[in-house]
Amino acid sequence: MVEEIKAIKVRPQPKSETRKHIIVVRVQHNFGVLTRITSLFAGRGYNIESLTVGKTHEPNVARITIVVEGNERVVEQIIKQLRRLIETLRVRDITDIPHIERELVLIKVHAGEDKARDEIMRLVNIFRAKVVDVSVDTYTIEITGDTEKIEAFIKLLKPFGLKDIARTGVLALTRESAKEGLQDNKVE
């Protein structure tokens, strides 16, 4: 005979940590496709950290790089929903795949006194950044790198007084040298 369950039983729920994911999406470059993607995030309350779009070498194919915070479960849902869009060609989470990650940032920083100007120039050199515009009291600096480097640079500039920042968001490509065993189909 089957025993009726007496105690309160609970389904075990898998736990997973929240972290940053880089998702690369290739889409048919039709008008409206970007709205479909962003409204997919907005409608479900997923928070996009950055999103970049650009054409590719293939005609009518655009590549979108999305950075989101989330646990495995949420990110898996995001990926499934992205794959579900009719115009999606391929979706990959490249977070755990060897990849090159770059962001380009323009920073306006206060640089009035000589001491500050010297100090900022030193940082610019260390980080291999570039001063692209100079005014009486401002340097405009261009820097590229991965998120870590950029964040470190910005943190060091902060005490001088930041006036404005423009960031492209993360771009990423997987390393060709480590491409074996990649699973990149649209459908699992």
Place this chain on the structure above:
Amino acid sequence: MPKKRGADIVIDVLLEEGVDTVFGLPGGAIMEVYDALFDAPLRNILARHEQAAAHMADGYARATGKVGVVMATSGPGATNLVTGLATAYMDSIPMVAITGQVPTHYIGTDAFQEADVVGITRPITKHNFLVTDIKDLALILREAFYLARTGRPGPVLVDIPKDITQQEYDYKMPTLKDVEDALPGYKPHYEGNPVQIKKAAELIRRAKRPVLYVGGGVILGEASNELRELAELTQIPVTTTNMGKGSFDENHPLALHMLGMHGTYYANMAVYHSDLLIAVGARFDDRVTGKIDEFAPEAKIIHIDIDPASISKNITVDVPIVGDVKNVLQKLLKELKKKPVEWEDARKSWLKQIQKWKEKHPLTYQKSDKIIKPQYVIEEIYNITKGDAIISAGVGQHQMWAAMFYRYNFPRQFLNSGGLGTMGYGFPASLGAKIGKPDKTVFAIEGDGSFVMNMQDLITAVQYRLPVKVAIINNEFLGMVRQWQQLFYDSRYSSVCLAVQPDFVKLAEAMGAVGLRATKPKEVREVLKKAMEINDRPVVMDFVVDREENVLPMVPAGKSYREMIVSPKQKSEAETMYLVG
């Protein structure tokens, strides 16, 4: 090939797709298409409200399995489709909506009757298109049909600016290959992973307390025969969702009927105690699972669905199988037959336990010979139609009673808005169903609240001589809301009383339909008998029922199956009888 007007290209594609009926109502931006329809070999059912037209197309699609087509003009015509599209989207119903748009050069200028329809309907369609060049028109329309009916079906909208319907173009009908080439990223997964299917078979062999949990996907995927074969072979009891009703004969000894919020005691007990849950074309909706982490706490889960995004969305699944349910079930059967087990023996004690639960709390209600019980009306509809009618329902208590007290035995028999819960769906959907299945008796089981949300289209039923039977379960309440207020808001009946109502009999007569009324139990059969004799126009039956009858059993929203309310004596949450433990 001579040049053709855009509007004529629209008609050509409809004919190419095998469409013989469209539902809609014209207006400025879509006049060209209606002009082309005038002498085309397909008919337009002139609805009196675009929302109703959309539900008609939906009902037609649900009853026949074909793509339903609805047409509307720009602006208000198109915005009136929104509820109908969302309803179809939530239940994965194949539909194509064609809307007129203001001429291309006016788009974005707040022109008269302009609305961003593609923007508005983006999240409630499987896909949508704005045609910007007549060269693309035929291909886009064919893509729309292809997307609507393949993979996980759904509504697709095509917005066509008026100038494009007026231009002429020397076109060639796109082929299926053209369509597939235009959709390089769209590859529905039909096959099902053989390794996963093997794993599923092994779990089924080893299970002691398995349950099949079946949703609308089995109906959409035409997999009822395979489902029956699987259930009978392995002796696994079957519970269906509201959307899955009709996929498995409810008079079958293995039928557990519906599960979830208003599921039967025995279905919910079986699921709660199961050690293996085989979900087929279902999606673990919150109305089904209740409190998710106490749902089937001891069960391993196999989930078969064509939509990868449905899997492990609400619950973590042990064996996911992405594929067409018919295809997967066939392969699963093959796999199971390779290594047969003494199924009857294996299931003996489990089925016996289920039988005990069925006897302890069968699906029933307090009968009366003084006042009409709503459940009684449904039972009598079942009897007079011999279980063979197509039933569509509104949303509310009457919908649940229609689901519980009619016994469904074939797919596409029960039509209702399970996902969105759209009041006003039932009656217009019944018209679409009757048009698609003229030889079937079609009943719309409606609430007094739901019916009035689209009752204007009674005139459409009269115009086209559609002999649908509308049974209004008249409790003079927005009954389902009243029930929740009674149970969870201390009986504070806020804005739910519908005591001021039209006289439904006179209303029917004013529209050219037949109106009948029953106020006593003994009149119910008589009224139904009269209604069944009428074959040239709609009949509206006003069943004046017990006002404060409740839908039971009930698992309160967000609660565990343990907290199911079974008897009417358990009035409030506090008094809820703990079934187990």
